[in-house]
Amino acid sequence: MxxxxxxxxxxxxxxxxxxxxxxxxxxxxxxxxxxxxxxxxxxxxxxxxxxxxxxxxxxxxxxxxxxxxxxxxxxxxxxxxxxxxxxxxxxxxxxxxxxxxxxxxxxxxxxxxxxxxxxxxxxxxxxxFNYRYNPFHRKIKEMILDGKLGRITSIDLNWYIDTYHGASYFKRWNRMREYSGGLSVHKSTHHFDLVNWWIDQKPEQVFAYGALNYYGKDGELNPSPIDNRYCGTCSQRRECDYYTRWTNRTDSLAVKDDHIKSGGNQPYTNYRTDACIFDHEIEIEDTYVATVKYDLGALLSYSINFSLPYEGYRLAINGTKGRLETQEFHELSRVPFPVPEQTIDYFPLFGSKEIIHVVQSEGGHGGGDPIIQEDLFLGSDPYRRYDILAGAEAGAYSIAVGEGVWRSSIENKPMNIEDLLKGSRVKQ
The missing domain is CATH 3.40.50.720 (NAD(P)-binding Rossmann-like Domain)
Known part of the structure; x- marks a missing residue:
């Protein structure tokens, strides 16, 4: 017990x-x-x-x-x-x-x-790291373990966050680097851990650029320079494109999202989830592009954007024996247009393309949540042929890449992962 x-x-x-x-x-x-x-x-x-x-x-x-x-x-x-x-x-x-x-x-x-x-x-x-448990992500891991791709050489991962979910990070404590580490840590560690786990290689070095393009005081869609506003009481909310995109005049629309509750604020002390996304105090980045080098030779090309018309990702993994591709339109992304079913497309280096339809399951994060909960509260599945629960080292390497992305973007130089983890002196 x-x-x-x-x-x-x-x-x-x-x-x-x-x-x-x-x-x-x-x-x-x-x-x-x-x-x-x-x-x-x-x-x-x-x-x-x-x-x-x-x-x-x-x-x-x-x-x-x-x-x-x-x-x-x-x-x-x-x-x-x-x-x-x-x-x-x-x-x-x-x-x-x-x-x-x-x-x-x-x-x-x-x-x-x-x-x-x-x-x-x-x-x-x-x-x-519940996103490891998404059925598509487990299938990708199994394909790599089965040698379908050979030795992994490069990964392209582009992540898209829509204007509802993306804006939510700038309404809450996440927008303060001292609390969240910035979004390259708070959010992107999900993605860096996935890649680290998929390819079973350790990140060695990262170079990145970052920018604040949409939110903060200089956001182009800011209705006015007034500071310290809250959506629930703001007199200018009808002039704010981010607010009116998801909320009608009677505030009766309920937006489905598993990261921030719809329909008002919980009665917490000194905490609101509707702070203005254009406040002056916002200084974390909302856009990143990065390249990561791994110890066994793989290279990752990564990007993330926190203000886009839809939510999901595009992934390609290349190896000496083939390539796989997949694209997800997130189940909660509120996409206002038809989207294709997610599949995994496998292209052997020599041979015919295969389209893989993955067996899916109910639950959050693409059906991953119920399965990780079983592992956490019943013990790891003894019949699974690979490790999937993440430990402290996996957590540390995901954070090191995330911090490296931020530090590289402000120092304009590559960051060595082991130096970051060993606490070498770097400029704040």
């Missing part, structure tokens, strides 16, 4: 972790403690899950007390990104197992701290 304490009662905590524990995996897992800095989040969690109303609750400074009083064996970390490191380190010092939402931490310095702490602990760190 895992005795679980949850640190940070975010929407992701409730939907991705607490709900499946309570509804599917309660025979093997028990939530014994809740921790958050905001009492209102604790109250909301207990309203959603009345069966948790009587368990002990704690504030951040009471972590050790929580472990002692609850007899916890596992810590789920779903707090704001920059606070992950505090709970992970404390949990490892108590020899507990850690399940951390991605990104594991927000800086290479903290990633190195986690890896060093894990070496001294009886506990282990698992990073919930």
């Amino acid at each position: 895992q005795k679980i304490v949850v640190c940070g009662l975010s929407n992701r905590a409730l939907d991705m972790f607490i709900k499946p524990v309570q509804t599917k995996f309660s025979e093997e897992n028990e939530i014994v403690g809740l921790l958050d800095s905001d009492q209102k989040r604790i109250e909301l969690c207990q309203q959603v899950f009345p069966e948790l109303a009587m368990i002990r609750t704690y504030r951040p400074e009471q972590f050790s007390q929580m472990v002692k009083e609850t007899g916890a064996t596992t810590v789920i970390v779903t707090s704001r990104d920059d606070t992950h490191v505090d709970y992970i380190i404390q949990g490892l010092e108590h020899d507990l197992d850690i399940i951390s939402e991605k990104p594991m931490v927000t800086t290479c310095t903290d990633a190195n701290r986690v890896m060093e702490a894990e070496k001294k602990s009886k506990g282990k760190v698992t990073v919930a």
Whole structure:
């Protein structure tokens, strides 16, 4: 029986972790403690899950007390990104197992701290990279393992975030680098981890460019230079293309999205999810292009854009025996035009093209969420022929590439991944 304490009662905590524990995996897992800095989040969690109303609750400074009083064996970390490191380190010092939402931490310095702490602990760190579990992504891994592509030589990955989901990152705490590490860490670590895992190579060096093109005070669609606005009370929202694209005059439209709740703000303390996307304080990038070199010779060409008409990605992987291609239009992307079914197209170097229709499943992140939840709360599937759960090292390398992208874009030079992880002196 895992005795679980949850640190940070975010929407992701409730939907991705607490709900499946309570509804599917309660025979093997028990939530014994809740921790958050905001009492209102604790109250909301207990309203959603009345069966948790009587368990002990704690504030951040009471972590050790929580472990002692609850007899916890596992810590789920779903707090704001920059606070992950505090709970992970404390949990490892108590020899507990850690399940951390991605990104594991927000800086290479903290990633190195986690890896060093894990070496001294009886506990282990698992990073919930649920996008590995998407059925298309698992099929790609299996094709590579089967040698269909031969030795991997290059990857092209272009990621697209639409104007609803993309704008949401600039309405919340994610827009502050000190909290999120910037979007090359908060968001792109998903993608860097996928590539690292697919090709089973370690990133060595990254060179990148980044820019703030759409959001912030200089955004071309900013109705006015007024600062500190909120969508819910802004007198200029009818003049804002980002607002009117998704909201009618009576605010009766409900937009489907699994990252930010529609239909108003949750009653949290000193936190809103509708801050103006054109505020002066915004200085993180919303556009990146990057090249990553790997230790066994593969090269990644990557881009991401946070303000596009639709959401999804295009992927191509090249090897000495062939190439695969796939394109996804995201299920929640609100695309206003017909889209083709996603397939994987395989082109052997010599031979006929194959079109692979992947068996899909229900659930978030393309059906990946229910499967990772089984691995997290029942143990890894013993019949799967490859490792899929991510550990601390995988979390660290994804963060190193993300931080390298940002640092390279501001310093205009390549960044060595091992130097970043070892904490070499680089300009802030």
